Amino acid sequence: MGRRSELNEIARAMVAPGKGLLAADESGGTIKKRFDSINVESTEDNRRAYREMLFRTEGAADHISGVILFDETIRQSAADGTPFVELLEKQGIIPGIKVDAGAKPLAFSEGETVTEGLDGLRERLAEYYALGARFAKWRATYSIDTAAKAGSVPERKAGSVPERKGGRRPTEYCLDVNAHALARYAALCQEAGIVPIVEPEILMDGDHTIDESFAVTTRVLREVFRQLAAQGVILEGMILKPNMVLSGYDCATQASVEEVAEHTVRAFKLTVPAAVPGIMFLSGGQSDELATAHLDAMNRIGDLPWALSFSYGRALQAPALKAWSGEASQVSAGQAAYLKRARLNGAAAKGEYTAAMESAS
Numbered sequence: 001m002g003r004r005s006e007l008n009e010i011a012r013a014m015v016a017p018g019k020g021l022l023a024a025d026e027s028g029g030t031i032k033k034r035f036d037s038i039n040v041e042s043t044e045d046n047r048r049a050y051r052e053m054l055f056r057t058e059g060a061a062d063h064i065s066g067v068i069l070f071d072e073t074i075r076q077s078a079a080d081g082t083p084f085v086e087l088l089e090k091q092g093i094i095p096g097i098k099v100d101a102g103a104k105p106l107a108f109s110e111g112e113t114v115t116e117g118l119d120g121l122r123e124r125l126a127e128y129y130a131l132g133a134r135f136a137k138w139r140a141t142y143s144i145d146t147a148a149k150a151g152s153v154p155e156r157k158a159g160s161v162p163e164r165k166g167g168r169r170p171t172e173y174c175l176d177v178n179a180h181a182l183a184r185y186a187a188l189c190q191e192a193g194i195v196p197i198v199e200p201e202i203l204m205d206g207d208h209t210i211d212e213s214f215a216v217t218t219r220v221l222r223e224v225f226r227q228l229a230a231q232g233v234i235l236e237g238m239i240l241k242p243n244m245v246l247s248g249y250d251c252a253t254q255a256s257v258e259e260v261a262e263h264t265v266r267a268f269k270l271t272v273p274a275a276v277p278g279i280m281f282l283s284g285g286q287s288d289e290l291a292t293a294h295l296d297a298m299n300r301i302g303d304l305p306w307a308l309s310f311s312y313g314r315a316l317q318a319p320a321l322k323a324w325s326g327e328a329s330q331v332s333a334g335q336a337a338y339l340k341r342a343r344l345n346g347a348a349a350k351g352e353y354t355a356a357m358e359s360a361s
Contacts (some may be wrong), residue, residue, distance in 0.1 A: 003193065007237025008277065010134050010195045014095060014239055015278030015307035016155065018346040019065035021059060023282075023313035023318070024051055025098035025137065026070060034317075040326035044072070052078045055087050055319070057335040063346030066094035067195075068137050070313070074128065080251040085132035096135040096197070097128045099185070103141045112174040115140045115181055120187075125192040134303075137241070138185040140178035142200065144208045144216050145169035170216060171203075175223045183227035190234055197280070197311070199241040200224050204284055206248040210255040213245050214263045221271035235275035241311050244282050244294055257290075261297035265304065274305035283315035288341060290356055291315040292348045299351035309349040316341045 012019065026034065032042040040046055051073055054060075067088055074097055077083045085095045101117030115138065125136065145168055182198050189196035200220050202213065221242065228235070245263040247255045255263070268279060283291040291312060298308050310316075319341060324334030347353040 003190065003302070004234050004236060005235055006193065007190055007195050010039070010094065011237055011277040014065050014195065015280065015309050016065050017307075018350045019063055019144065020310035020312070020342075020349055021096070021280055022054065022060075022064050022067045022129050022342070023071070023137075023311050024054065024073065024317075025068040026313065029070075034314075035326075038321060038325045040117055043278055044076075047072070048076050048327060049079070049328075050321070050326075051076070051084065052087075052326065053331050053334050054092075054320065054338055055084060056343075057339050059339055061091040061093050061252055063095055063339075063342040064225075066096050066135060068096045068098055068100055068135075069133070073132060073222065074131050078125070083132075084230055087133065094134050095132045096137060097131075097133040098130070098137040098138075099124060099136045099189075106174055106177065107174055108270050109171055111143060111145065111169060111252060113141050113143075114177050116185055118181060119304070120347055121185065122192070124173065125188060125194055129192050129194055133194060135197060135239070136185075136189050137197040137199060138182060139199040139201060139241075142170040142174060142202045142216065142220055144177070144202060144204075144206050144212060146206070146208050146212055155265055169222065175220060179220075179227040181222040181261050182224055183231040183233060186228060186233045186238055188230045190237055195237055195239060196222065196233070197239045197241045198228070199282065200243075201241075201282055201284065202243045204243065204246050204249050207250040208248040209251055209253065210245060210263055211245045211257060213247065214267055217245050217264075217267045217313055218271055221267070225271060225273065235273050236277065238276060240272060240276055240279045240306075242279065244286075246282055247287075249285070255269070257293050257297050260294050261301060265301050270304070272306065276306050278307035278309060280311035283310075283312045288318060289317050289355075292341075292353055293355070295345065296348035296353035297353055299349060302351070307349075310345045311343065312341075316345065 037043040103113035106112040130230035320338035322338040
């Protein structure tokens with residue numbers, strides 16, 4: 001089997017009907033914030049115990065195809081000494097790994113970021129493959145600022161750096177550097193036999209409308225796929241993990257579930273090649289129920305060239321984290337809460353979710 005076929009087989013398994021990903025790749029800072037919310041200290045033992053609770057949930061493999069791990073987690077073992085990677089593989093769940101080094105301020109572009117982590121990535125991917133990872137994730141972030149005026153990027157003195165004309169965020173400069181990094185990462189992953197999850201996330205903080213979100217999403221995705229093609233990335237062997245097209249969280253008029261579904265699918269039909277096996281959404285701060293309802297509405301549109309599924313972190317974990325609260329006696333309650341959200345999102349990935357399922361046990 002050639003590399004293209006091997007990568008495609010993994011990618012298709014990731015988006016198997018009714019299945020999605022658990023994003024358990026929280027950085028040290030993020031997991032600390034989540035543990036602070038339940039008054040639990042973020043120690044290595046507590047993080048291991050929490051993730052073991054999730055990974056040992058019976059029945060989760062019916063709805064979860066893979067788990068995105070953090071560097072610490074891919075090296076950890078359960079209380080009985082079983083490596084987490086082995087624990088997942090025995091259930092038929094594919095282990096993955098977050099490989100980017102986070103978003104950092106973009107030079108000469110106030111309010112924008114570029115994701116770092118390309119240095120040494122080839123060697124890290126080889127190590128992660130040996131540890132059992134079969135897919136990876138790299139996130140780039142873009143902010144929308146509709147109030148920014150053309151020419152707002154300060155001019156530089158001649159001879160220091162190239163002068164750039166300003167504009168509303170995201171700037172073309174931001175689109176270019178992040179798409180280039182995403183494509184370089186994706187190519188290195190495929191070279192290592194690892195399926196890349198390409199995650200360009202337009203942040204929904206702000207008061208922009210859903211139409212403005214649509215315009216930015218299409219701009220970003222066009223540049224991402226231009227760079228992927230330029231760098232020879234095998235489209236059949238990758239997964240796209242984008243934002244949904246939403247109204248800004250501070251927008252006075254919030255789009256309906258149906259409007260979000262229509263705008264999002266239309267944006268993808270204009271930009272995402274049919275060769276891509278699947279699109280797995282991030283939840284991006286939406287409530288658990290709304291993230292599920294939006295996914296379901298998109299799948300009900302039907303006649304789509306790619307599978308639409310989920311790659312949720314907080315939207316899968318929040319009820320489980322609260323139910324568990326760091327108590328060994330509450331592991332079963334935490335697992336039940338996690339399994340419910342996994343099951344409901346699995347239904348949404350097939351267009352079979354209903355709000356009535358939220359109140360069912």
